[in-house]
Amino acid sequence: MSMRSIAAFLFVVVVLACVGCGPGKGEVRGTAMYQKRPLAGATITVFDSANNARSDTVKEDGAYHITDVATGPARISISMPMPISVPGKAAPKSSPLPTKYADAEKSGLTYDVKSGSNSYPIDIE
Numbered sequence: 464m465s466m467r468s469i470a471a472f473l474f475v476v477v478v479l480a481c482v483g484c485g486p487g488k489g490e491v492r493g494t495a496m497y498q499k500r501p502l503a504g505a506t507i508t509v510f511d512s513a514n515n516a517r518s519d520t521v522k523e524d525g526a527y528h529i530t531d532v533a534t535g536p537a538r539i540s541i542s543m544p545m546p547i548s549v550p551g552k553a554a555p556k557s558s559p560l561p562t563k564y565a566d567a568e569k570s571g572l573t574y575d576v577k578s579g580s581n582s583y584p585i586d587i588e
Contacts, residue, residue, distance in 0.1 A: 487534040487578040494525035495541060495585040497560050501525030502541060505560070507585070510538045510567050511576065534576050538567035541585070560587070 491509055495502040507527045508518040512535030519527045542565040543558035563569045564587070574583045 489532050489534050489576045489578050489581050490528065490530045491532055491537075491574065491576060491581045491583050492526070492528040493582055493584040495521045495527055496525050497587045499586075502543070502560065502585075504544050506542045506544075508540045508542070508567065509574075509576075510540070512536055532576050532581075534578050537574050537576050538570070539572035539574060539583075539585070540565055540567040540570050541572070 502521045503523045505521045510516050511533040513533035517529045519529045521527050
């Protein structure tokens, strides 16, 4: 066996071994509630272990579903839409959700994402 054949063989082995390298992926789904009411319209953002941010808008029933999240520890933030006043319309209500939840470093919301489907219901009192 020539040195070139051995080098080519080793290269193929290394490439095949690294195919599984790097973090796996998972999806996180659940409901987001504040004082037992859905946080409809809020944005849930998951900051994953690969330093990616993945988001979804909370549906009317409180459901959210975020895909392509790297496995491992994740920090989570929840931000509410900014109320915008329109002339001639009633002033919109400001969000009852405390502002600390808009900052993933301060929210206290964390989750260890596993490969595949993950359930993380968020229930803030």
